[in-house]
Amino acid sequence: MRRPGPGAADPPPSRSACAGFDRRQPTEATEACAAVTPGGLFLAFLVAGLSGFGGALVWIHRAVVLKRRWMSEVEFASALSLCQLLPGPIVVNLAVHVGARYHGFTGACAAFLGLLLAPCAVAVMLAAAYSRYGHLAVTQSMLAGTVPAAMGLLLTMGIRLAAPLRRSGEMVPVAIAAFVGVVVFRLPVVVIVLTIAPLSLLLARLRVP
Amino acid sequence: MTANAFDLGWRLTLLSLIAISGVDTIVPDIYRFVVENRGWLSERQFTDLYAIARVAPGPNSLLVTLIGWQVAGFLGAVVATLALCGLPFILTFYVSRMWRRFEGARWRKVVQEGLAPIASGLVLGSGYILTSAADRTWTAAAITAGSMLVVLFSRVHPLLVLALAGIAGVIGLV
Numbered sequence: 279m280r281r282p283g284p285g286a287a288d289p290p291p292s293r294s295a296c297a298g299f300d301r302r303q304p305t306e307a308t309e310a311c312a313a314v315t316p317g318g319l320f321l322a323f324l325v326a327g328l329s330g331f332g333g334a335l336v337w338i339h340r341a342v343v344l345k346r347r348w349m350s351e352v353e354f355a356s357a358l359s360l361c362q363l364l365p366g367p368i369v370v371n372l373a374v375h376v377g378a379r380y381h382g383f384t385g386a387c388a389a390f391l392g393l394l395l396a397p398c399a400v401a402v403m404l405a406a407a408y409s410r411y412g413h414l415a416v417t418q419s420m421l422a423g424t425v426p427a428a429m430g431l432l433l434t435m436g437i438r439l440a441a442p443l444r445r446s447g448e449m450v451p452v453a454i455a456a457f458v459g460v461v462v463f464r465l466p467v468v469v470i471v472l473t474i475a476p477l478s479l480l481l482a483r484l485r486v487p
Numbered sequence: 488m489t490a491n492a493f494d495l496g497w498r499l500t501l502l503s504l505i506a507i508s509g510v511d512t513i514v515p516d517i518y519r520f521v522v523e524n525r526g527w528l529s530e531r532q533f534t535d536l537y538a539i540a541r542v543a544p545g546p547n548s549l550l551v552t553l554i555g556w557q558v559a560g561f562l563g564a565v566v567a568t569l570a571l572c573g574l575p576f577i578l579t580f581y582v583s584r585m586w587r588r589f590e591g592a593r594w595r596k597v598v599q600e601g602l603a604p605i606a607s608g609l610v611l612g613s614g615y616i617l618t619s620a621a622d623r624t625w626t627a628a629a630i631t632a633g634s635m636l637v638v639l640f641s642r643v644h645p646l647l648v649l650a651l652a653g654i655a656g657v658i659g660l661v
């Protein structure tokens with residue numbers, strides 16, 4: 279006879295509770311994320327910043343969505359759209375948004391400093407070395423290899439952001455329209471977002487109960 | 488030196504407000520200001536700093552930190568970085584706070600579901616454009632495809648992928 283102790287049958291509190299997949303209980307999902315500390319935010323963005331060869335965006339996505347599950351793909355993608363509409367470096371805006379979500383002003387500062395401090399120091403050291411030795415031959419040939427790989431990471435992130443569309447087929451034309459706006463018409467991002475958003479919001483309004 | 492730092496800082500503060508959808512939009516304006524207008528950097532220095540900002544880890548907006556450092560040392564780097572990020576920080580902070588206030592509201596869910604597919608299209612679109620500009624050789628295209636496959640279908644750390652690609656570049660494979 280198996281006699282489970284109190285709570286033994288409960289699964290351990292999973293961090294995926296933060297991912298917001300359970301749309302019925304948004305507030306509980308947020309409470310589950312109370313464990314996110316300013317130090318944790320600083321560290322997550324520090325790692326994302328230091329790994330961000332060829333752009334920090336994919337690394338923030340990895341840290342926030344894939345590894346720590348602080349946000350779902352949909353939450354991240356909509357935050358990204360929002361941050362693209364606001365002026366300033368997109369990844370900085372994203373850091374402020376994610377940090378503020380969990381710890382207000384302290385969180386925003388923690389994520390901001392985590393993202394920028396170390397990369398700034400590294401970049402200045404590189405520039406100092408460059409002004410002393412005066413050539414960039416190695417970095418140029420290294421870029422020849424890392425830039426294509428960074429493009430692969432960027433496209434991979436795009437695929438992951440598009441994955442939730444499998445559950446919402448009627449939103450697919452919206453993604454295609456944005457893609458065409460960038461690739462075929464080469465429109466500025468603001469123009470694309472402001473043109474498509476009204477239609478997209480209307481479609482979403484029909485979907486969301 | 489100090490005067491230059493704040494001269495640069497003020498200009499970046501103004502430019503930050505029109506840097507919608509990233510700093511890349513204002514790089515030409517920054518160039519005109521520091522190279523042509525103020526003459527703090529030569530054209531060559533500017534393009535080299537741009538290359539260093541790209542090769543260094545972190546956001547590409549580090550370019551601004553490097554320009555500040557070149558113009559007015561440590562103070563210049565700090566002033567330039569904060570000038571570029573200050574107003575966007577404040578603006579995003581308040582937008583984010585408003586966003587949180589409506590946690591659970593239906594319109595917020597609508598906005599979230601409506602904006603998300605746009606971002607996926609934008610990322611894939613800019614990824615496509617940047618890739619077709621960057622991958623001029625078959626090896627480069629193979630590295631892009633390979634890194635996608637590895638990151639999507641294996642548990643290999645993406646940093647390892649970047650490192651291997653960097654090595655391939657250094658030994659002249661690309």
